[in-house]
Structure formats: structure tokens, C-alpha cells
Amino acid sequence: MNDDTKVLEREQLDLAETLRRSDVDLRLPAVVPREPFPIEPLTVDARQQTHAVGQRATRLDGRLHGLGQTKYIDDLSFPGMLYARIKRAGIASARIKRIDTSAAEAIPGVMAVLTGSEIPVNSFGPTFQDQPVLADPIVRHAGDGVAAVAAVTEQIANEALAKIVVEYEPLPAVLDPVAAMREDSPKVHAPNSNIYATKVVRKGDIEKGFAESDRIFEARFSTQMIEHVSLEPHAAIADWDANGRLTIWATIGRITLARADMARTLKLPMSRIRIIGTIVGGNFGGKNEISQEPALALLSKKTGRPVKGVFTRGEEFTATTTRHPIIMDYKTGVSNKGRILARQIRLVLDGGAYCSWSATTLGKACILSPGPYKIDNVVAEAFVVYTNKTMTGAMRGFGAPQVCFAYESQMDDIAKALGIDPLEIRLLNAFDEGSSSPTGQVLHSVVVKESLRKAADRFGWEPRS
Amino acid sequence: MIDVTIVVNGETRRASVPPETTLLKLLRENFALTGAKLGCDVGDCGACTVIVDGMAVNSCLMLAGQVNGRNVTTIEGLATRDRLHPIQKAFEDTGALQCGFCGPGAIMATKALFDENSDPNVKDIRDALSGSLCRCTGYTKMIEAVQEAARVLRSESRNSSHTRELKVTAP
Amino acid sequence: MKAFGYVAAKDVGHAVALLGEYGARAKLLAGGTDLLVELKFAAHGPEIIIDISRVDELKDISISDEGLRIGALVTHTEIIRSPIIGNLFPALADAAHSIGAAQTRNLGTLGGNLITCVPSMDSGPTLMALDAQVTSASRSGLSQVPLADLFVAPRKTSLQSDELLTGIIIPKANFAKPAAFQKFGLRKGQALALVNAAAAFWIDQDKDSFVQPRIALGAVAPTVIRAPRAEAFLEGKAITDEVMAEAGRIAATEAKPISDFRASADYRRDLVAVLTKRALQSAYARASNKVRESVP
Numbered sequence: 001m002n003d004d005t006k007v008l009e010r011e012q013l014d015l016a017e018t019l020r021r022s023d024v025d026l027r028l029p030a031v032v033p034r035e036p037f038p039i040e041p042l043t044v045d046a047r048q049q050t051h052a053v054g055q056r057a058t059r060l061d062g063r064l065h066g067l068g069q070t071k072y073i074d075d076l077s078f079p080g081m082l083y084a085r086i087k088r089a090g091i092a093s094a095r096i097k098r099i100d101t102s103a104a105e106a107i108p109g110v111m112a113v114l115t116g117s118e119i120p121v122n123s124f125g126p127t128f129q130d131q132p133v134l135a136d137p138i139v140r141h142a143g144d145g146v147a148a149v150a151a152v153t154e155q156i157a158n159e160a161l162a163k164i165v166v167e168y169e170p171l172p173a174v175l176d177p178v179a180a181m182r183e184d185s186p187k188v189h190a191p192n193s194n195i196y197a198t199k200v201v202r203k204g205d206i207e208k209g210f211a212e213s214d215r216i217f218e219a220r221f222s223t224q225m226i227e228h229v230s231l232e233p234h235a236a237i238a239d240w241d242a243n244g245r246l247t248i249w250a251t252i253g254r255i256t257l258a259r260a261d262m263a264r265t266l267k268l269p270m271s272r273i274r275i276i277g278t279i280v281g282g283n284f285g286g287k288n289e290i291s292q293e294p295a296l297a298l299l300s301k302k303t304g305r306p307v308k309g310v311f312t313r314g315e316e317f318t319a320t321t322t323r324h325p326i327i328m329d330y331k332t333g334v335s336n337k338g339r340i341l342a343r344q345i346r347l348v349l350d351g352g353a354y355c356s357w358s359a360t361t362l363g364k365a366c367i368l369s370p371g372p373y374k375i376d377n378v379v380a381e382a383f384v385v386y387t388n389k390t391m392t393g394a395m396r397g398f399g400a401p402q403v404c405f406a407y408e409s410q411m412d413d414i415a416k417a418l419g420i421d422p423l424e425i426r427l428l429n430a431f432d433e434g435s436s437s438p439t440g441q442v443l444h445s446v447v448v449k450e451s452l453r454k455a456a457d458r459f460g461w462e463p464r465s
Numbered sequence: 466m467i468d469v470t471i472v473v474n475g476e477t478r479r480a481s482v483p484p485e486t487t488l489l490k491l492l493r494e495n496f497a498l499t500g501a502k503l504g505c506d507v508g509d510c511g512a513c514t515v516i517v518d519g520m521a522v523n524s525c526l527m528l529a530g531q532v533n534g535r536n537v538t539t540i541e542g543l544a545t546r547d548r549l550h551p552i553q554k555a556f557e558d559t560g561a562l563q564c565g566f567c568g569p570g571a572i573m574a575t576k577a578l579f580d581e582n583s584d585p586n587v588k589d590i591r592d593a594l595s596g597s598l599c600r601c602t603g604y605t606k607m608i609e610a611v612q613e614a615a616r617v618l619r620s621e622s623r624n625s626s627h628t629r630e631l632k633v634t635a636p
Numbered sequence: 637m638k639a640f641g642y643v644a645a646k647d648v649g650h651a652v653a654l655l656g657e658y659g660a661r662a663k664l665l666a667g668g669t670d671l672l673v674e675l676k677f678a679a680h681g682p683e684i685i686i687d688i689s690r691v692d693e694l695k696d697i698s699i700s701d702e703g704l705r706i707g708a709l710v711t712h713t714e715i716i717r718s719p720i721i722g723n724l725f726p727a728l729a730d731a732a733h734s735i736g737a738a739q740t741r742n743l744g745t746l747g748g749n750l751i752t753c754v755p756s757m758d759s760g761p762t763l764m765a766l767d768a769q770v771t772s773a774s775r776s777g778l779s780q781v782p783l784a785d786l787f788v789a790p791r792k793t794s795l796q797s798d799e800l801l802t803g804i805i806i807p808k809a810n811f812a813k814p815a816a817f818q819k820f821g822l823r824k825g826q827a828l829a830l831v832n833a834a835a836a837f838w839i840d841q842d843k844d845s846f847v848q849p850r851i852a853l854g855a856v857a858p859t860v861i862r863a864p865r866a867e868a869f870l871e872g873k874a875i876t877d878e879v880m881a882e883a884g885r886i887a888a889t890e891a892k893p894i895s896d897f898r899a900s901a902d903y904r905r906d907l908v909a910v911l912t913k914r915a916l917q918s919a920y921a922r923a924s925n926k927v928r929e930s931v932p
Contacts, residue, residue, distance in 0.1 A: 056560075058557060058558060058560070059557075059560065059562065059563070061562075061565065062556070062557035062560075062562045062565070063549075063557055064565075065556075065557075065562040065564075065565025065568045066549070066553035066554070066556050066557045066562055066565075066568060066572065067500075067540070067541075067543075067544055067549070067553060068499075068500025068501075068539070068540030068541055068568070068569040068572075069500070069541075070565050071499070072502070072566065074499075074502070074503060075493075075499035077494075155483075155485075155637070155638070155639070159638075162679075228600070229598075229600055230564070230566075230600055231502070231504045231510060231512055231564070231566040231567050231598065231599070231600055232502070232504070232564070232566045233503075233504070279564075279565070280564060281502070281564045281565070281566030282564045282566060282600050282601060283564075284600070310503075312506070313504070313505040313506065313507070313510075467642050483639060484639070484640060484641060484642030484685065485637040485638070485639055485640055485675070485681075487672070506676060507672075507673045507676065508669055508672070508673065508736075508739065508740055509826060511737065511739060514739055520713070520742035520743075521738055521739050521742060522739050522742050522743050523669075523739045523740065523743070525672070526668050526669050526672045526673070526740070526743060527668055527672075527743070528642070528665065528668060528672070528685065528687070530642045530644060530685075530687055531665065531668060531687060531689050533644075574738060574739070577738070578738075592738065592825075593738050595737040595738060595824075595825035595826060596736070596737025596738050596739040596740065596825075596826065597737075
């Protein structure tokens with residue numbers, strides 16, 4: 001072949017193929033290309049199994065993960081980068097009387113210090129903007145940040161934190177969400193009530209339902225605060241370019257929301273804020289909002305250098321969101337055969353110091369609280385309440401796991417009391433195709449009973465007489 | 466500052482660092498080997514696991530001076546230019562890597578296990594992985610991956626010794 | 637971590653000299669699995685770290701006329717793998733295996749576990765049940781005391797500021813004494829003991845009764861303790877499940893547990909009774925198997 005043909009050939013190469021070849025060439029070490037996953041166009045049909053289910057699919061990022069070449073935020077570094085640390089209040093409820101950062105600023109290697117008063121708009125949040133970037137002047141939980149430093153090494157940043165003097169006036173704190181609902185309880189966000197969101201679901205006639213019931217069961221269930229413990233801690237890097245545009249590399253899973261919150265706190269147009277969501281080492285709901293990013297951005301602005309902040313494992317527990325503890329009161333009326341005729345529920349969610357994703361959690365918990373059962377008469381009232389404790393927010397399930405624990409536990413209690421097999425009582429009450437949910441939604445693709453029966457078969461559950 | 470000389474993945478590396486530098490920091494910041502991760506910094510999560518003189522260790526719990534003159538293998542030292550290490554391939558194929566953050570640590574813990582025991586049972590595997598926490602996978606796939614990798618490595622070593630025999634008997 | 641100096645000790649003599657020079661201003665680095673965590677959270681760090689991790693003299697496992705000597709720098713992994721220990725005192729290997737995880741066992745040392753001196757230490761109860769002695773070296777020379785004398789209070793040993801723990805010795809008279817270790821934690825791995833217990837006793841083959849029983853308990857007092865009343869109860873009694881259960885109940889009354897976020901004092905007392913009984917049963921089973929194995 002002469003050179004002309006070779007040139008033509010080259011031009012005709014599919015662009016994707018060119019990219020693939022150059023990508024393979026660049027990839028070190030050279031490895032055998034994987035089998036392509038069989039993809040066919042899918043026409044979704046209700047109640048039909050798609051081709052993909054049951055296939056083994058290899059994750060695209062698995063290769064680099066296994067090689068240790070995936071770059072998470074803490075693996076990134078930039079020339080001149082500084083390290084940020086945030087001083088945590090360590091007290092549940094207080095007013096900051098005085099912050100003296102002078103000793104910290106005097107330490108060689110400390111390039112900037114930041115307090116709440118320097119934040120252009122010191123409030124943010126994915127639902128209500130009730131959380132300060134740095135507390136000023138009210139501290140609402142022990143993990144509240146009160147000051148931030150940027151230094152040339154983490155060691156110096158830690159030293160600087162210890163040298164920041166904060167004088168607190170302790171304020172009354174409320175730690176129990178039920179107590180926090182009372183009017184005379186200390187107010188976490190004074191002068192507002194501690195109850196910051198409510199939801200009610202009503203269906204049918206609850207009094208009639210109880211009147212028709214043969215037995216009524218009442219119980220209180222409660223769940224504890226749980227932390228995501230993603231292996232990768234929260235981390236971010238902030239840097240400004242010469243045109244005054246801010247770039248943040250962050251572990252955040254909701255980029256546009258983060259840009260909006262950053263725009264608001266920094267009083268900067270969104271068009272000047274670029275957030276790069278990096279490969280994240282576990283999110284589970286805990287990394288869907290900004291936290292330290294505005295502070296890092298301001299430290300970067302002050303110093304003219306990129307600033308990286310990585311939470312310690314301890315901060316993951318005290319200064320990031322957790323799963324809502326919920327106190328769940330269930331009153332259930334059943335027939336002697338175990339058919340649920342009425343269910344009345346009250347949920348009190350421990351909403352921590354700031355709202356975060358609590359309103360969403362509240363909604364889900366409330367709607368799902370009666371369980372996947374056909375119940376004609378339902379009242380579910382849910383409240384999320386401020387307390388001077390760790391923030392509660394989104395975590396895998398968003399309120400569903402907690403209420404599931406409650407209604408399934410009560411189902412077992414009812415089955416035991418009535419002498420009915422726990423599987424049978426569920427088959428008696430579970431949704432069918434076309435059943436209506438507590439909020440009146442008509443449900444399709446309902447396979448609850450088939451799944452239960454199949455599962456029982458699989459692990460050998462025999463109805464006991 | 467102290468001077469340390471360490472053989473990392475077969476290459477002699479030198480650094481002059483403050484004594485309080487951990488092996489993890491040394492690897493990540495001085496040698497740009499970011500495969501070992503900082504997950505807890507107190508030796509609980511295992512994301513920082515590397516192999517020092519044949520033993521799986523938490524690199525966040527070793528000081529630079531402690532590793533002076535020793536041999537260190539990190540995740541970056543497992544794959545060669547020609548192929549993925551069977552452990553890496555097995556973890557990838559079985560789906561034992563989701564977010565991947567615990568991966569390098571778990572893979573190195575597995576490598577250390579295989580260096581001692583080429584046919585571990587499930588109890589041995591659980592024991593070797595007991596220091597590697599994972600929040601994504603639930604560990605089941607990891608155990609499958611380790612079993613698969615063990616199978617591959619055993620058959621590879623059988624094949625290579627078989628080849629040697631053939632070479633000897635060939636005219 | 638805050639900055640500190642660093643020096644590597646070449647041998648025991650060098651280590652002792654360095655300790656003599658720096659005293660309380662220094663901390664010893666053996667495996668580092670406890671020390672580094674401490675350093676990362678300390679408000680004030682030491683001035684200097686004396687790295688003894690390469691003092692090979694302290695890494696031996698050997699038998700002499702005195703007994704079995706385990707050097708202070710022997711790691712938990714080495715204890716698990718030692719054929720000598722596996723043969724004479726498998727309970728020691730069990731205790732070592734219950735510590736942390738593979739990575740921490742590869743670095744963590746017996747000496748370090750004893751020196752950190754937390755009430756829940758896993759190496760202490762079995763050694764105490766086997767009447768171990770500890771050896772140490774200082775500028776004044778060598779010293780040997782019963783293990784119980786080493787433990788003064790949580791995180792406080794009897795060692796002087798220039799004194800280096802060099803190892804433990806289990807007396808020859810106790811070689812192959814049937815012993816067992818039990819631990820209960822909130823998880824099976826990487827867990828501190830809510831309660832741990834060790835039991836050791838000889839068996840009078842004719843009467844099938846307890847001879848020289850020893851019970852040691854951890855995590856239920858400021859230090860690892862013996863249960864002398866339970867021991868006195870067992871001496872000479874027939875080896876039955878009821879007797880062992882009763883010994884457990886007596887041991888529970890000798891424990892002084894606290895309530896903390898891991899468990900209540902009541903729960904810990906319950907655990908003492910159960911773990912003591914299980915340790916006794918396990919030691920007996922071990923002894924019976926050995927007798928069965930040796931019968932031709």
C-alpha cells in the first residue's frame with residue numbers, strides 16, 4: 001500500500017476506535033482488553049424482566065481501583081497547596097463571646113485564619129439555609145466549626161487550631177427530641193419552635209377502623225444514630241483562577257445544588273463556580289451537600305493558593321450528617337385473623353442541629369411508615385425536631401429502614417400474640433397488584449407476595465401450626 | 466529530620482523527613498504512591514495496608530525510621546507492565562471493588578495471605594481480611610475474589626512447574 | 637502528630653542507656669500499634685522516640701532450665717506461629733490471635749501489650765494464670781518479678797523511667813499445664829474485650845479433680861486480676877460442669893467491673909461467670925484430647 005492509501009485509511013478510522021487505541025497506548029501497564037458487555041436497546045415493559053437482570057457486569061472503574069490508580073481527592077495535590085483544618089466547638093450549645101486567632105496567625109507556616117464573621121452569607125443548607133459555614137455567634141452542636149486555618153503542613157494547621165482561643169458562654173441544650181417538642185424546651189434556633197417540619201398522612205377513618213378491630217396493639221420503637229463511615233473521609237480542594245473563578249474538587253454527589261449553595265454563601269454568580277465531583281470513596285447520602293467548601297474557598301482567596309481540607313475520622317462522626325434516630329409510636333388495630341384494619345403512627349425524628357436532608361427523610365419515613373400492607377384506615381403524623389446534637393441527614397434509605405424496623409417488629413409481635421405464622425400474617429396483609437398506598441397511589445408491578453413465598457421456599461420456611 | 470532508605474516495589478528510594486512522618490505519609494507524599502489510603506489513621510480500617518518485609522501492616526502505624534532499610538510492597542508494585550496480578554483481576558471480575566477505597570488495602574492483605582498460604586480456607590481468608598473494613602460490598606464478593614485468585618495462582622504455579630519438567634525431558 | 641526526635645537503639649544496653657538519659661521525656665517504640673495512636677491524640681508529645689524495634693536480643697522464644705522465655709519484642713503473629721508455644725501453651729496463641737487484626741498482630745509485640753497496661757489486655761490473663769514472671773533491664777541491672785507486680789493501674793506499670801521490659805518467663809513447672817483463654821468482644825475481630833478470662837489447672841488423674849487451679853480475669857478491675865476465692869473453691873474438687881459453673885459464679889463476685897458505653901457492670905459480671913466456666917471447660921477438653929492422643 002502506498003502512503004496515500006494509508007492516509008485515507010487513517011481518516012476513515014472510527015473516531016471512537018482512535019480514542020480507544022490512544023487510550024490503550026497511554027494506559028500503563030498494558031493489559032488485555034475486557035470483553036464488551038452485551039448491550040441491546042431495551043424496551044421497558046411493566047412486569048417484564050429486562051435482559052440485564054442476572055448478567056454479570058464488570059464495573060468500568062474496577063480496573064483502576066484494583067491497580068490503586070484511582071485518584072480520590074486526597075490523592076490530588078497542587079503546587080503551593082495548603083492544608084486546612086477546622087476548629088470544632090466541642091460544646092453542645094453556646095454563644096461565642098470572643099475568638100482570638102492572633103496566636104494562631106503568628107505561627108510560622110500559618111497562611112490564613114477564618115472566622116464566621118468573614119463569611120459573606122453565613123448560612124447554607126439543601127432544604128432550609130439554617131446552617132452556618134462557621135458558627136457566629138451561636139454554637140448548636142459540638143461539631144460546629146468555629147474557625148478555620150490554612151497552613152503549609154497539616155501539622156502546623158493542627159498546632160494553629162490548638163492556639164485559637166474561643167470564649168464560650170454555655171447555653172441550655174436540649175438533647176432529647178421528644179422533650180425538644182415542648183414549648184418550654186431550650187430553642188436550638190431561637191425564637192423558632194424546635195419542630196421544623198411536619199407531615200401528616202391520612203386515609204380512611206381511623207376511629208372507625210379501631211372500633212372495628214378485635215385487638216389493638218400499641219408499642220414504641222426507637223432506632224439509634226448511625227454514621228455512614230464511608231472509608232473515604234469528606235474532602236475538598238478549593239482554588240481560584242486569575243479571572244476570579246472558583247474551582248472546587250469535592251466528594252459531593254450533587255454538583256448543581258453545591259454550586260447554588262456556594263454561590264449564595266460567597267455572593268458569587270454560579271457561572272463563576274466550577275465544582276468537580278471526583279470519584280468518591282463511598283457516599284451513602286453523607287456527601288450530598290456542602291460543608292467545609294465555603295471555608296476552603298475563602299481561605300484560598302485569602303492566601304492565593306489552593307487549599308485542601310480532609311476531615312479526620314473523628315470529624316466524620318461529629319461534624320458530618322448521620323442517620324436520624326426515630327422514636328416511633330405504633331397503634332395497630334387487627335381482626336382476630338390478623339388482618340390490619342387501622343394503623344396510627346407518630347414519628348419523632350431527631351433532627352440534630354441543622355436541617356440538611358431531614359425534610360426529605362421525614363417525608364419518606366412518614367409515607368412508608370404503615371408498611372407495604374393494605375390498610376384502609378391510616379393516620380401517620382411525623383415531626384422532625386432540632387436538638388443540640390450531631391446533624392442528621394440523608395443515609396441509605398432516607399427514613400425507610402427505621403420505620404421498617406418498627407412495622408416489621410410489630411408484625412411479629414402481633415403474629416405471636418394471635419398465634420399466627422409470621423409469614424402467613426404478612427401474606428394476608430401485603431400489597432397486591434392495584435393496591436392503594438397510604439397516600440392513595442395505585443401500585444403496579446407488585447410482587448411482594450410472590451417474593452415472600454419464593455424466599456420462604458428458598459430458605460425452607462415451613463408454616464408452623 | 467531523619468534520612469531513610471527503603472526499597473519500595475523493588476526500587477531503592479530515599480527521603481529526608483521529620484521523624485514523626487508515618488510510612489503512609491512517606492509513601493503518599495514523598496514517593497507519590499497514593500494507592501495506600503488514609504481512612505482512619507489509627508490502624509482500624511486497613512485502607513493503608515502495605516507489605517513490609519513480607520508482613521501486611523498498617524502503614525499509618527509505622528514511623529519512617531521504623532522502616533529504614535526494609536522492603537516495602539505497595540499496590541503499585543503488584544501489577545507488571547504485562548499483566549494485572551490475579552488478585553487485582555479477581556477483585557475486579559467478582560465485583561469486590563465498588564467505591565474502591567478499601568481495595569488496595571484488602572488486595573495487599575490478600576497478597577500477604579497468599580505469600581504464606583496458597584490454599585486458604587474461608588476461615589483463613591476471613592482472618593486475613595479482618596483488618597480491612599469495607600462499607601460498600603459486604604465482604605462476600607471479596608471472599609469470592611480471594612478464592613478465585615487463589616485458584617488462578619495455584620494453577621499458574623502448577624503449569625509453570627509442569628513446563629519446567631517438560632523442558633528437562635525434551636531431547 | 638507533634639514533632640519529636642528519633643533515635644534507634646542498637647541493643648538492650650544502648651536502649652537502657654538512652655532511657656537513662658531521657659527518662660520520662662522519651663517513649664519506646666516497639667511495634668507502634670498502641671504508641672502511634674497515643675501520639676496522634678496526645679495534647680503533649682514526648683521529646684524523643686527510642687525505637688527498639690530492631691533490638692534482636694528481645695525477639696527470642698526459647699526454653700531454658702528456668703522455663704519458657706518469650707522476648708518482649710516477639711509479635712503476636714510470631715506467638716501464633718511458634719511451634720514451641722503451640723505445643724506447650726496453645727492458650728497463649730489463642731490469646732494472641734484474639735488481638736486486633738492480621739496487620740496489627742504482625743507489628744504488635746507482647747511487651748507492648750503488657751506495657752500499655754489496659755485492663756482489657758489480651759496477653760495478660762493467660763500469662764497470669766500460668767504464673768509468669770517478667771524480666772527487665774535498667775542501669776541498676778537485671779530484675780525479675782511476678783507479672784502481677786508489673787500492673788499497677790490502668791496505663792501504669794511498675795517500671796522505672798529507665799527500665800526496659802525484656803520479656804516474660806513461664807516457669808518450667810508449668811510446662812504443658814492445661815490452660816485456656818476466653819474473650820468476649822462486641823465483634824469477633826478488632827474488638828476490645830468486654831471481659832476476658834484465662835484458666836489453668838493440673839488434673840489429678842485418679843480423682844479427676846482440680847490441682848493448683850488458676851483463674852485470671854481482665855477488663856473487670858483496674859488491672860488484670862486473679863480470682864483467689866474461685867481458685868480455692870476448685871482446689872481438690874471433682875471436675876464437673878456444675879463445679880466449673882459454680883467457680884464462674886464465685887469469680888463473678890470477685891470482679892469489680894465498671895459500666896461504660898460498651899457494657900454495664902452487671903453484664904460484665906454475667907460474662908465473667910460464663911467465660912470462666914468456658915475457660916475451665918476448654919482447658920479440660922484440651923487436656924483430655926491430649927491424653928486420648930497419647931494413648932497408643
